Every structure is written in C-alpha cells, then in structure tokens.
Amino acid sequence: MRSIWKGSLSFGLVNVPVKLYSATEDHDVPLHMVHDADGGRIRYKRVCEIDGETVDYEHIVKAYVDGDQTVVLTDDDFAALPVERSKDIDVVEFVPTAQIDPLMFEKSYFLAPDSKSTKAYVLLMRTLEDADRTAIVKFALRQKTRLAALRVRDGVLVLQTLLWDDEVREARFPELDESPNITKAELDMSKQLVESFASDFAPEKFTDEYQEQLRTLVEAKLEQGDALDTEATFGRATDGGGEVLDLMEALKRSVEKRRGGGTKKKPKTAAS
Structure with missing residues (x-):
C-alpha cells in the first residue's frame, strides 16, 4: 500500500508521527465508455464556455457562484487557509463508542507509525483499548477539514471520517x-x-455476485474472440494527428506485451 498523507497525531503532549492509508478498495470491473458502432473510446473535453477553447488542467481552478457573481478561488487562496497548512490530527475528546451513530461514518483509513520508535503509537492504541472509548479527532485532508473517529482494529489504529452533524438528514415521513x-x-x-x-456476521461469506458475473461475461467474450483490438479503437490515429494516448496507458500496454507476448489477459479489478 502507498500512504496518501503524512502528519502527526496529537494526544495531549504526546506527538505520534503517522502515515495514512486507504483501508478499503474498489474491486468493480473497470469499464470505459465507447462508441457502439466501432468501439472507439469516448473522451470528454474541458471546454471554456466563453471562448470555446479546450483548457488544460493546469489552468483550471475552482469557483463559487453567488447568484449573478462568481468568486474564483486559486491554489494560492486555498494554501492561505490556516487549516490547509496543518499536518496534525488533533484529538478533541474521548467518547463512548456506542454514542457514535454508524450513519455518520464516511470513509475508513489505516494509521501506521511513521517513526522508528513505535512506543507513542502503541501507547495511544493500548489507552484506547483499555478505556473502551473512541477518540474524536479533527484534521485536514484534500482541502477539507475532517471530523473523524479514531479506534483500534486488529492491532492497528483506524481512522474513520465522519459526516458533520448538519450533513445527516432528519428522517421524517x-x-x-x-x-x-x-x-x-x-x-x-x-x-x-x-x-x-x-447468525454471527462473517463478511467473508458474502460476495458481489454482479461483479463476478460481469467478470465471467467479459472473460467468455475474450475466449470466444468477441473483442476488438484496443490499439485500433482507443489509440487510433487520424489524418489530423489523432488523439495521443496518455503516458500511463502507453506504459501499461508496453508492460503487458512484454509479460504476455501480446496474449489476451483476464480483466483486472480497479484498486482505489
């Protein structure tokens, strides 16, 4: 796994260097949108509504529309926000685990120690276990301030981001x-x-039958030869120069050809 964030977990005067990893991944069969007539890849262009020009990602910023006015926010504007400079996960309070409504859970992450000495990490983990409580923390990730629950699972600290209170709808029917x-x-x-x-809940008993059947369908089509040449459809050149394949796509195909000599392979699942 590759860490997506590094910082420190602040617990009173205790400071624990940590790395953040996604705890879940998507195993859906990756699908693309193509033209039904020839299998050509369908791509979307980023077109400016004023001048009609295609805009590169480096020139795209965010904006807030307030009726007749639009406020453009640059990367420098976001960088100036105090919370975005913070690399701390601050423990706010310790609460009984039963008080956290599961409806508020959003996404789960693993927290791993980012230091040769794991004493502070293990200390906090054992404290949470002995107290039978969950730590409520605040931190910044991907330009957003997050509220999260910190708990122990299988000998590792787990961080689960929470929805803010006003993001949970009131159920009235x-x-x-x-x-x-x-x-x-x-x-x-x-x-x-x-x-x-x-019964006792055993998650390994359950599988995504739709994805399994979809994967079987794709494999059957490949075995029957009911497939198009990817390079001819996704990477077809035209008189005008055509659409250039991105670097990652080109490298991926090169590696697959080197490994399998051009033989067809089973579709792989997409990792988050």
Whole structure:
C-alpha cells in the first residue's frame, strides 16, 4: 500500500508521527465508455464556455457562484487557509463508542507509525483499548477539514471520517406519523422469523455476485474472440494527428506485451 498523507497525531503532549492509508478498495470491473458502432473510446473535453477553447488542467481552478457573481478561488487562496497548512490530527475528546451513530461514518483509513520508535503509537492504541472509548479527532485532508473517529482494529489504529452533524438528514415521513396497531401474536411471529435467521456476521461469506458475473461475461467474450483490438479503437490515429494516448496507458500496454507476448489477459479489478 502507498500512504496518501503524512502528519502527526496529537494526544495531549504526546506527538505520534503517522502515515495514512486507504483501508478499503474498489474491486468493480473497470469499464470505459465507447462508441457502439466501432468501439472507439469516448473522451470528454474541458471546454471554456466563453471562448470555446479546450483548457488544460493546469489552468483550471475552482469557483463559487453567488447568484449573478462568481468568486474564483486559486491554489494560492486555498494554501492561505490556516487549516490547509496543518499536518496534525488533533484529538478533541474521548467518547463512548456506542454514542457514535454508524450513519455518520464516511470513509475508513489505516494509521501506521511513521517513526522508528513505535512506543507513542502503541501507547495511544493500548489507552484506547483499555478505556473502551473512541477518540474524536479533527484534521485536514484534500482541502477539507475532517471530523473523524479514531479506534483500534486488529492491532492497528483506524481512522474513520465522519459526516458533520448538519450533513445527516432528519428522517421524517408522514406515513409513520400514525403508528399502526401491532398485535402480540404478530410481534411474536416476527420475532420467531428473526430468530430463524439469527447468525454471527462473517463478511467473508458474502460476495458481489454482479461483479463476478460481469467478470465471467467479459472473460467468455475474450475466449470466444468477441473483442476488438484496443490499439485500433482507443489509440487510433487520424489524418489530423489523432488523439495521443496518455503516458500511463502507453506504459501499461508496453508492460503487458512484454509479460504476455501480446496474449489476451483476464480483466483486472480497479484498486482505489
């Protein structure tokens, strides 16, 4: 795994150098949009609505639209914000784990020690375990201030970003304003049904059947020869010079040809 952020975890006077890693990954079969007539890759251009010109990423910035006015925000504007210069994960408080509504969980990360000495890291981890509490922390990641829950999982600190309170909608449905009459017999029967399905949760028992079937479908088409030549469709040149393949795509194809001598390979899953 490759770390996506480095900083320090501040716990009172204790400072723990840490590295942040994504704890989850996407295994969906990677799909592209193509022209149904010839399999040509469909690409989107970044066109300015004023001059009609295609704009390079280096000249694209963000803006806030306030009715008739637009405020353009540059990279320097974001860099000037105090929170964006912070490389600290600050522990705000320790709360009972049961008080955190799972609805607030957003994305999970692993925190690994970024120092030869792991004493401070292990100290905080054991403190959380012994206290049976979760640390609420604040930090900055990707130009946003984040609220997160810090806990221990399998001997590693796990950071789970949280939604802010005003980002969680209030569930109010008129249909539930009047509670229907539930008889004891109906409730008992429902409890029996629940009991018949009772089990311990084992996530390894469950798989994404749709992705498995999609992967099988793609492999079957490859084996039957029902496929187009990628270089001819995605990298086709035209009289005007054509669309140049990006560097990563060219390198990827070169590596695949060197490894397999041009043989067809099974589709790989996309990692986050």
